Amino acid sequence: MSTPTPQSISLTRYLIEEQRAGRINADARLLIEVVARACKTISIAVGKGALGGVLGDAGAAGEASINIQGEAQKKLDVLSNEILLEANAWGGHLAGLASEEMDTSQPIPDVYPRGNYLLLFDPLDGSSNIDVNISVGTIFSVLRCPEGVTQAQDEHFLQPGTAQVAAGYCTYGPSTMLVLTIGHGTHAFTLDREVGSFVMTTRGMRIPEETKEFAVNMSNQRFWEAPMQHYVGDLLSGKEGPRGKDFNMRWVASMVADVHRILTRGGIFSYPLDSKCAAKGGKLRLMYEANPMSLLVEQAGGAASTGRQRMLEVQPTGLHQRVPVFLGSKSEVEAAVRYHREHDEQGASKHA
Numbered sequence: 001m002s003t004p005t006p007q008s009i010s011l012t013r014y015l016i017e018e019q020r021a022g023r024i025n026a027d028a029r030l031l032i033e034v035v036a037r038a039c040k041t042i043s044i045a046v047g048k049g050a051l052g053g054v055l056g057d058a059g060a061a062g063e064a065s066i067n068i069q070g071e072a073q074k075k076l077d078v079l080s081n082e083i084l085l086e087a088n089a090w091g092g093h094l095a096g097l098a099s100e101e102m103d104t105s106q107p108i109p110d111v112y113p114r115g116n117y118l119l120l121f122d123p124l125d126g127s128s129n130i131d132v133n134i135s136v137g138t139i140f141s142v143l144r145c146p147e148g149v150t151q152a153q154d155e156h157f158l159q160p161g162t163a164q165v166a167a168g169y170c171t172y173g174p175s176t177m178l179v180l181t182i183g184h185g186t187h188a189f190t191l192d193r194e195v196g197s198f199v200m201t202t203r204g205m206r207i208p209e210e211t212k213e214f215a216v217n218m219s220n221q222r223f224w225e226a227p228m229q230h231y232v233g234d235l236l237s238g239k240e241g242p243r244g245k246d247f248n249m250r251w252v253a254s255m256v257a258d259v260h261r262i263l264t265r266g267g268i269f270s271y272p273l274d275s276k277c278a279a280k281g282g283k284l285r286l287m288y289e290a291n292p293m294s295l296l297v298e299q300a301g302g303a304a305s306t307g308r309q310r311m312l313e314v315q316p317t318g319l320h321q322r323v324p325v326f327l328g329s330k331s332e333v334e335a336a337v338r339y340h341r342e343h344d345e346q347g348a349s350k351h352a
Contacts, residue, residue, distance in 0.1 A: 011036055011178065011189050011198035024182050027093040027115050028165055031142060035119070036178055036198055038087035039138050039170035042080045042124070043191065046136065046172040076130055077101060080123035080138065094119055095145035096152030098319055100288040105319060107152045114150075117165065118143040118157055122288040125169070126254025135173035137256025141292040142166040154319045157287065161312030167292035171256045179205070179263060179296060186263065186300040207302035208266035211329040213248045215258045216270040223274035227307070227343035231336055243335075255284065259293050259327070263300055268328035270336065272307060282306075282322040286314060290325050303333035307340040 009017075015029040024032075045052055053075075081101045088094055089108060093115035098105035100122040108114045119142055126136040142165045149156055168180035176191035178198050186205045189198035214235055221232065238246040250267065252258050258269050277283045284290050294304030294311040304311040304327035314323060326336045 009200040009203075011180075011200070014187070014189075014200055018182060018184070023184050024166075028117060028142065028182070030091060031088070031093045031115075031117055031119065032166060032168075032180065032182075034087050034091050034093075035084070035121075035140055035168075036170075038084045039176070039178060040191065040196070041083050041087070042076075042138060043170070043172050043176040045076060045079055045083075046130070049133065076136075077124045077127045084121055084123050084138070088119055091115070093117055095149065096156070097121075098154070098157050098287070099123060100285055100320070105152060105154050105157055116145050118145050118152060120157060120287050120292075122285070125256045125289065126252070129252075129254050134252065134254060135171055135257040135260075136254055137169050137171040137260075139169040139256060139289055139292050140167065141287065141295075157319055158316040160315055161286075161291035161294055164291060164295050164312075167295040169256050169259070169292065169296070171260050173257065177201075177260070179260065181296050181299040183295075183299065186296050188263075205263050205300045207263060207297065207300045207329055209301070209330045211266040211268060211332050212245055213250060213265075213267035214270065214332070215250050215252075215262070215267060216272075217251055217253070218249070220274050220276070223276050225273055225343075227339040228270075228272040228274075230343070231339040255289055255293065259297070262302070262328040263296065266329045268326065268332040268336065271325045273324040277322065280322045282324040284322060284325050286311075286316055286321045286323045287319060290323050290327075293325075294327055297327045301330065302328050303330040305333055305337050307337060308344070 015032060018024045019026060019029050081099055085097060088097055090112045092113035094108050094117050095114050096105050096107045096118050098120045119140060121140040123138055124136055125139050129136055143159050143163055144165060145152055146156055166182045168178060170178045178189040180187055187200060188202035188205060190201045192199050234242050235247045261267060262269055271283050273282055290311055297304050306324045307326055326333050
């Protein structure tokens with residue numbers, strides 16, 4: 001029999017083969033399949049756009065609904081959250097769920113059997129772009145529930161990114177794609193809309209180590225810390241500057257879309273600390289965005305950092321904790337970290 005090409009391997013087949021190889025168990029396999037199925041449902045709602053009556057803000061007429069993050073919720077935020085909650089409640093593989101859209105985690109209701117996993121998700125990342133028809137996505141992270149825990153609480157989710165069993169995102173763009181890792185490489189699956197299943201289109205995504213592309217919200221430049229100002233200033237100075245090459249800038253303002261571009265062709269994504277978000281610790285959420293994306297990037301040969309610490313080694317202190325984020329091509333992330341380290345060392349020597 002001939003060796004199957006990636007395009008002939010469905011998500012289900014891939015997960016079964018990984019289970020046979022001992023890299024994932026049956027419950028984790030089913031959990032990922034349920035999340036993927038929920039993402040298909042979200043993809044349909046996103047694809048209908050204005051025809052589905054799901055655009056615009058959630059809440060009463062004239063009043064936007066505000067989530068735990070203090071952000072206006074879109075109708076699709078709420079719908080996507082409900083789809084993921086409902087899909088995962090009854091399967092028997094979860095002990096609890098946590099969502100960026102909810103104040104606290106939710107244990108699995110007593111009427112359903114409970115499993116040994118915890119699921120965290122950002123149901124619709126980049127939802128501010130929904131109304132202008134730009135790619136958005138769902139991000140998810142899977143953890144093991146600590147042994148002996150019968151009722152999952154918020155504190156049981158507070159595990160470092162290195163503890164993740166699996167992580168992934170679904171991007172809803174010209175095509176719907178699922179990008180997944182179970183700790184053995186990062187793989188891309190494209191939704192075959194006619195068949196209704198995710199089919200592997202890239203096995204073993206690799207991020208080029210070097211890059212000439214960076215993604216950052218330049219409108220925040222005046223609020224950045226000194227090392228970030230210095231780093232981006234050197235990028236913008238091009239061939240004549242200390243970096244010795246010209247850089248292009250890209251910024252979609254949808255993390256899923258920006259990270260997908262980096263996984264596909266390289267680059268660095270940055271959301272640094274700035275004076276607007278310093279009191280909160282950063283802009284992006286560790287548990288719902290930074291950790292799952294960092295695992296995907298590391299498994300594709302890239303790197304991820306807060307600028308001062310490897311992202312996956314950060315010990316969470318809260319379910320909605322925020323952090324600065326630098327991820328992507330390994331050498332470029334290391335360069336950004338070096339600017340922060342040198343700045344901190346100079347500051348320390350001045351105070352010595």
